[in-house]
Amino acid sequence: MDAPGKIIDVQLAADLKVLEGDGYLLVSDVLNAHERIMLAQELEPWLAATPRCQGDFYGWRTTRVGGLLSKAPMVQRLALDRRMLAIAEALLAPACDCIQLNLTQAARLHPGERAQAPHRDEEMWPGATDGRQRLINVMWAVSDFTEENGATRIWPGSHRARLDRGAELSEGVAATMRAGSACVFLGSTTHAAGANRSPAPRTGVIVSYCLGWLKTYENQFLAYPRATARCFPADLQRLIGYRMHRPNLGGWEGRDPLEYLEGSDAPGAHIDALTPDIAAQLESWYKKAERAADPAEDG
Ligand SMILES: [Fe+2]
Known part of the structure; x- marks a missing residue:
């Protein structure tokens, strides 16, 4: 019998192959019946109480709700889904010290909503990408996604081309799926x-992950201030940005933001958080500088 780690590796390799080829991946029936029902129940009061969006991007017959990790705790399970995290880590981690949560957002399309204009979510960050990924999106189906009710349309293979804002809707494929499934x-x-x-x-619920050094679409520290984030599991605290991105990025008073979450307001020393290669380079530089300053010491 294969070890669990090996099975995950095989699954991940297969998932990445599809994503690299088509730019998207459908994963059926990720959530069980209990999880599906809980997710829908937790979201419902927020969706019912939130006014409709205003704008040609957000829509006019659409309701969106953010900050879901505290509003609908089942979304914590979505954000920490091992298969989705493995995909995001594999595609993003090579270009950062650690990945982060970009946003959680419920999106409800009401009857009569028109099709959204084709776009790429990475457009929010300017500059060339050199073909590297900055963002991985996961659209979780809370209700069934059908051609008729507005399933997300995907342009297969479009990740290898320039954005064509005039793309024909008929060339997009409807990512139809049952409730509890996901489209990555x-x-x-x-x-x-x-x-x-x-x-x-x-x-649907969108959960997205991005490079750890980018500005996130949703301001995670406003969505989950200290009193809220303190109650989250440690891996979720880190995923929303309460951690140091080495070298020395995103700290609090020069220290790991987890100390702030734990309630420490006392003055303290700034403490380096360096990657091993930068730490080794600094050590080497200082040794060389010392030898140059005192050649006799060099033997
Ligand atoms: Fe989008």
């Missing part, structure tokens, strides 16, 4: 919410 797609993949031509709303 790259930040460089052209996509859009479909039109809801059905009489019922279509609801």
